[in-house]
Amino acid sequence: MSGILVLAEHDGGAFKKSATELIGKASELAAALGTQVSAAVVGDAPAASLGAAGAGKVYQVQGDHSSYDAAAMASAWKAIVDAASPDVILASASYVGKDALPRLVALLNTGMGSEVTELRAEGGAVIGRRPLYAGKLYADVQISSSPAVFSVRPNSFPQPGAGSGEAEVVTVSAGAQALTTVVETLQPTSTTADLTEAERIVSGGRALKSAENFDNVIRPLAAAVGATVGASRAAVDAGYASHSEQVGQTGKTVNPTLYIAAGISGAIQHLAGMRTSKVIVAINKDPEAPIFEHATYGIVDDLFEVCPRLTKAFEEL
Numbered sequence: 001m002s003g004i005l006v007l008a009e010h011d012g013g014a015f016k017k018s019a020t021e022l023i024g025k026a027s028e029l030a031a032a033l034g035t036q037v038s039a040a041v042v043g044d045a046p047a048a049s050l051g052a053a054g055a056g057k058v059y060q061v062q063g064d065h066s067s068y069d070a071a072a073m074a075s076a077w078k079a080i081v082d083a084a085s086p087d088v089i090l091a092s093a094s095y096v097g098k099d100a101l102p103r104l105v106a107l108l109n110t111g112m113g114s115e116v117t118e119l120r121a122e123g124g125a126v127i128g129r130r131p132l133y134a135g136k137l138y139a140d141v142q143i144s145s146s147p148a149v150f151s152v153r154p155n156s157f158p159q160p161g162a163g164s165g166e167a168e169v170v171t172v173s174a175g176a177q178a179l180t181t182v183v184e185t186l187q188p189t190s191t192t193a194d195l196t197e198a199e200r201i202v203s204g205g206r207a208l209k210s211a212e213n214f215d216n217v218i219r220p221l222a223a224a225v226g227a228t229v230g231a232s233r234a235a236v237d238a239g240y241a242s243h244s245e246q247v248g249q250t251g252k253t254v255n256p257t258l259y260i261a262a263g264i265s266g267a268i269q270h271l272a273g274m275r276t277s278k279v280i281v282a283i284n285k286d287p288e289a290p291i292f293e294h295a296t297y298g299i300v301d302d303l304f305e306v307c308p309r310l311t312k313a314f315e316e317l
């Protein structure tokens with residue numbers, strides 16, 4: 001094996017949690033396979049610092065890449081892959097991972113397992129487990145071409161322990177021209193983590209009955225738990241929450257450690273977006289609600305009673 005390469009995403013120079021999470025998992029796989037971990041960084045970011053997460057070497061295409069362009073990103077990654085010759089490539093199933101990674105895979109003429117939630121080393125290869133049919137089935141995927149590429153849902157693995165040491169940085173040049181120009185970037189107003197990367201989510205459904213109730217019951221609970229707010233489509237369609245907060249088949253796919261669903265029935269299209277959450281807490285006054293079949297903990301009660309009490313309890317903590 002010539003190594004595992006992690007495509008490390010950053011936001012204006014700050015590495016995303018998914019970057020260190022993947023380097024941590026890659027280190028575990030590399031130890032089992034007797035190989036090395038390196039990372040790929042496109043743009044200006046403190047590449048050497050990824051040594052603390054476990055990367056021995058970091059390949060960096062320097063320059064201003066703040067104006068994201070999928071073709072230019074894929075081309076920069078391709079230049080790094082040519083320099084690093086990895087056997088396995090891991091990237092986050094983020095927006096960039098969904099947009100630019102398949103282009104890299106096409107440039108490399110190789111195979112890809114997308115949105116995996118587990119990875120293991122077996123028989124000298126890396127195997128990824130991915131949910132299918134809205135999480136009803138799981139498929140174990142081994143890529144028969146090289147390099148084997150996997151995109152991984154954020155929060156699938158723990159963060160590596162805070163290590164020390166700097167990685168060796170290798171500068172790579174990539175000459176691709178951006179095919180698009182970003183005219184304006186609109187920053188979200190929310191200060192909480194993006195839903196797709198959030199470790200904790202509190203979601204509300206149709207049962208909230210009004211935007212005012214949603215704001216008075218769901219948002220304070222989310223704030224008390226340190227969570228990002230999510231919503232069912234019924235709540236979004238009724239105007240209680242914004243579309244950017246919708247979880248599910250036509251909303252966002254999330255993978256938090258904790259998912260609290262309040263007044264959400266658990267329709268298959270909602271489950272499609274949150275079923276892989278590690279701990280699911282359902283609050284619903286109907287004991288027959290389908291969400292309870294998937295919940296780790298269930299509270300059969302009125303959310304207007306339960307949520308304020310939870311909010312108070314978490315605030316006191």
Ligand SMILES: Cc1cc2nc3c(=O)[nH]c(=O)nc-3n(C[C@H](O)[C@H](O)[C@H](O)COP(=O)(O)OP(=O)(O)OC[C@H]3O[C@@H](n4cnc5c(N)ncnc54)[C@H](O)[C@@H]3O)c2cc1C
Pocket residue numbers: 204205206207231232233234235246247248249250251252262263264265266267268269270273283284285286289301302303304
């Ligand atoms: C093509 C397609 C795509 C879709 N995409 C999505 C998607 O991305 N995301 C999504 O969420 N849905 C999606 N849907 C819609 C989905 O089928 C459901 O209609 C929707 O998820 C229901 O939302 P809900 O659970 O909030 O509402 P409901 O199904 O109406 O459930 C409300 C629940 O609240 C409970 N309840 C009521 N009052 C209280 C109370 N006071 N306290 C506690 N519990 C209470 C009820 O018992 C009930 O279980 C999609 C549908 C289609 C056809």
